[in-house]
Amino acid sequence: MRAPALFAALLLGACFATQVHARKNRAVPTLDPVGTWTCVVYGHPAFGDELVLLDVARDGTVRAAHDRDGEISPWVGLTSWYVDDATMTFTDPHSGRAYEADLTFETLGGRWRTPTLLGGWWCSRGGDDFAPKAEKAKLESAMPPLLPSFTATPIYPIKAIRDAKQGRAMSCFFVDADGNVVQPEIVELSDEIFRAPILNALARSRYQPLPHAQALRPGCRSFLFRLEPLAGDASVLE
Amino acid sequence: MARAKLIGLIVSLAAGAVGAQPGAQPGDQAQSRTVLGTNDLLAQGAEEIRAGQYDEGIRHTSLGLAQATSINERAAALSNLCAAYAAKGNPDQAIDYCTQSLALRDNNWRAYSNRSYAYYLKGQYSKAHEDLDVAASINPEGRTIERIRGMINEKSLRPSVTMEDHR
Numbered sequence: 001m002r003a004p005a006l007f008a009a010l011l012l013g014a015c016f017a018t019q020v021h022a023r024k025n026r027a028v029p030t031l032d033p034v035g036t037w038t039c040v041v042y043g044h045p046a047f048g049d050e051l052v053l054l055d056v057a058r059d060g061t062v063r064a065a066h067d068r069d070g071e072i073s074p075w076v077g078l079t080s081w082y083v084d085d086a087t088m089t090f091t092d093p094h095s096g097r098a099y100e101a102d103l104t105f106e107t108l109g110g111r112w113r114t115p116t117l118l119g120g121w122w123c124s125r126g127g128d129d130f131a132p133k134a135e136k137a138k139l140e141s142a143m144p145p146l147l148p149s150f151t152a153t154p155i156y157p158i159k160a161i162r163d164a165k166q167g168r169a170m171s172c173f174f175v176d177a178d179g180n181v182v183q184p185e186i187v188e189l190s191d192e193i194f195r196a197p198i199l200n201a202l203a204r205s206r207y208q209p210l211p212h213a214q215a216l217r218p219g220c221r222s223f224l225f226r227l228e229p230l231a232g233d234a235s236v237l238e
Numbered sequence: 239m240a241r242a243k244l245i246g247l248i249v250s251l252a253a254g255a256v257g258a259q260p261g262a263q264p265g266d267q268a269q270s271r272t273v274l275g276t277n278d279l280l281a282q283g284a285e286e287i288r289a290g291q292y293d294e295g296i297r298h299t300s301l302g303l304a305q306a307t308s309i310n311e312r313a314a315a316l317s318n319l320c321a322a323y324a325a326k327g328n329p330d331q332a333i334d335y336c337t338q339s340l341a342l343r344d345n346n347w348r349a350y351s352n353r354s355y356a357y358y359l360k361g362q363y364s365k366a367h368e369d370l371d372v373a374a375s376i377n378p379e380g381r382t383i384e385r386i387r388g389m390i391n392e393k394s395l396r397p398s399v400t401m402e403d404h405r
Contacts, residue, residue, distance in 0.1 A: 042404030156397035162392055230395065
């Protein structure tokens with residue numbers, strides 16, 4: 001009679017320990033997503049890079065306004081946002097994109113996906129007065145064009161060449177008024193071996209200064225590391 | 239001297255006469271040493287090649303080869319000559335000896351590895367890869383094999399980084 005009770009107690013204890021352990025391992029969100037954001041949404045083959053204003057409200061609603069052909073659209077409601085395990089999610093029912101943001105990053109951004117496409121987005125915090133009613137100039141001052149003045153190429157790690165490793169990565173960052181790349185984050189990385197060269201290259205890269213920028217300007221850069229056989233293999237020529 | 243040491247690390251030597259027995263592993267050397275006396279010249283040649291004294295090693299190994307009585311001894315001696323010539327930067331002779339060795343014993347990973355290095359020296363990277371693949375299939379744990387593969391990749395692959403701004 002005692003044995004089943006003991007077993008049940010042990011089982012309960014094990015379940016509790018598992019839950020505590022799982023809770024301990026959970027990522028803790030460090031970013032409050034509430035506010036207005038100026039974002040770059042990239043990765044759509046037809047639309048290219050899109051400039052989007054995003055308004056995330058405390059009551060769980062999200063609105064978006066797009067800059068299309070110089071016209072800023074009215075606010076469009078998206079689905080409610082919610083956070084699970086430091087991942088914020090919401091969906092744009094018009095485009096069908098499901099957005100995900102990692103709230104352990106220093107700024108709002110992450111991936112979006114549809115059943116057939118995958119892309120990313122990256123935002124900087126906008127002022128309180130951002131609204132679609134603002135003229136295009138307003139958005140342009142918030143999102144001035146990013147023009148590279150010096151693009152440093154990452155060094156292909158020699159160990160990656162020896163191990164025949166190829167890979168890809170996406171890094172998002174901000175550009176300050178002087179054109180410096182600041183707060184770079186690797187949002188997608190196929191192999192850790194490429195992290196350091198990417199960050200080194202970004203630190204050396206420069207954009208043209210943004211003297212009238214009101215805030216840090218978000219930007220992203222993708223990297224493709226590839227290895228191709230050299231044509232000089234003598235065995236081919238024999 | 240440093241180069242000799244480096245090459246010594248790359249080429250794979252059979253320890254005397256029996257190191258080239260089928261599927262021999264690096265850890266088998268201790269076992270091999272117990273029977274080195276069957277052909278002291280081969281053992282001495284192997285030590286000299288390992289020490290970077292290639293000409294002496296080739297001389298003693300060639301003498302040992304003439305006295306070799308078993309197929310294993312002959313295959314090991316030929317593989318060692320291949321290693322020595324490859325280390326000396328003479329890939330054509332190395333390939334010839336390795337091929338002779340493999341004709342006697344076709345499952346000696348050291349001979350494939352040595353011939354691969356010789357092909358690498360000639361810039362024949364496809365053939366080098368082919369031999370390395372065979373060597374790796376016989377001895378998957380061979381660190382020498384991975385080292386040579388890394389050297390081949392370094393010479394035969396052209397790295398490129400493509401970047402695209404999303405702004």
